[in-house]
Amino acid sequence: MSGSATREAPDTTGLDFGNYQTEPRVVGNAKSMTQARAWEAQRLADHVAVPFEVDPAYVRDARFDSFVPSTQIVLNRKGLGGLIVNDTFDEVAEDLVAGWLNSWATEPDAENKSRKLHLSVLMFPDAKTAxxxxxxLEHDDFTFNTENVKVPITKYPKTFAHWRPSVSSIGSWTVHDRYIIFMKIDDETRAPDLASLTGQVERALEVQIPLLDKFQPTPSDKLEHVPLDPTGLMGRTLPSDPGAPVRAQPDGFATGRGALSLFQSPSPKVLEDFSKYGVDLIAFGDSVVFRSTSAAGAKAMFQADTTTDDPSVKAVKTPDNLPVPVKCFADTYTDGNGQEKVVDHLCYLQVDRYSVQVRNKNLQDLHQKVTAQYILLAAR
Structure with a gap:
């Protein structure tokens, strides 16, 4: 018999989804160049090295440090926060298409000192511009401090770097094709050691450059009105409330590294789990939907996510009448009076190849969100 199988529409009788959307939506194309550039930055994120890939000693995501922007998207000078000090960035890099920033630190030592690696990839229209x-950009730092000294990175001659001999820190800008790889390394754990700092730059470039060779930028003439949801999964993911967005960056999708920004405490295990469970696409809005290459992979991920021995994580009631696996938990703490308080609620859901996480402090509202997300995924 010719034709293809179709999924029967889910029976919503007895399901409470409140006022949440249950019909898949068409996300459409970018409405502006700024929106398109942010979308391209999120795509680029999957090809920007995470510092723990360079050195496993980097164990702490430092994006919430005071001088590091939490959004990680770089469209102008603000995207690099306090990592750069010159005020000419927007003029010099006026042709910047998109960029992404990862900032990680080592565990503080006994004196509360740590080592930090800030790594950003900036993409330009072509190699000549980069x-x-x-x-x-590198030279402009000299106008800020005359004690800066140029440093050669011999393995990568297209790197422009400098340091101050009295400070255990190095800044570098490396050209690779249409990309500029910006790094700032601050090492509070040891006295200024140029050989150590340049070695760290070289090791990071050894990891970063091959990743960029696998990235396929959107053609310049296609970017401004690029389709924001080429797979359709964002249209079946609950969107963020524009008045109270879930995160600093806009709703979008990722295939790997870019999804680390969704986790409060990301770690190498997150990427290992993506590989283990066959996760090939993650869409995020008011919920986070992980697509696996098989239903078995999604089931295994759901089971792993809902298995915990943390006494502060308590099982709570799940939404009524859902015909698929779902579990909900309360993240709790005990206050100074010995009273148990709820920080947040989190529900996990599995629908065929999809494993889902939805978070909300109000449990009834969370149940409605989970139910709506089930209908969205089951509708196809």
């Missing part, structure tokens, strides 16, 4: 911009 080659002209990088040395100017």
């Amino acid at each position: 080659e002209s911009v990088a040395p100017i």
Whole structure:
């Protein structure tokens, strides 16, 4: 018999989804160049090295430090926060298409000192532009402090770097094709050691450059009105409330590294689990939907996510009448009076190839969200 199988529409009788959307939506194309560039930055994120891939000693996501922007999307100088001090960035890098920033730190030592690696990839329209911009950006740092000294990175001659001999820190700008790889390494754990700092730059570039060779930028003439949801999964993911967004960056999707920004405490295990469970796409809005290559992979991920021995994580009531696996938990703490308080609620859901996480402090509202998300995924 010719044709293809179709899924029967889910029976919503007896399901409480409140006012949440249950019909898949068409996300459409970018409405502006700014929106398109942010979308491209999120795509680029999957190809920007996470510092723990360079050195496993980097165990703490430092994006919430005071001088590091939490959004991680770089569209102008603000995207790099206090990591750069010159005020000419937007003029020099006016042709910047998109960028992404990862910032991680080691565990503080007994003196509360740590080592930090800030790594950002900035993408330009072509290699010629990147080659002209990088040395100017690096040189502008000299106008801030005359004690800066140029440093050669011999393994990567297209790197422009400098340090101050009295400070255990190094800044570098490396050209690779249309990309500029910006790094700032601060090592409070040891006295200034140029060989150590340049070695760290080289090790990071050894990891970063091959990742960029696998990235396929959106053609310039296609970017401004690019389709924001090429797979359709965002249209079946609960969108964030524009008035109370879930996170600093806009709703979107990722295939790997870019999804680490969704986790409060990301770690190498997150990427290992993506591989283990065959996760090939993650869409995020008011919920986070992980698509696996098989239903078995999604089931295994759901079971792992809902298995915990943390006494502060308590099982709570799940939504009524859902015909698929779902579990909900309360994240709790005990206050100074010995009273148990709830920080947040989190529900996990599995629908065929999809494993879902939905979070909300109000449990009834969370149940409605989970029910709506089930209908969205079961509708196809």
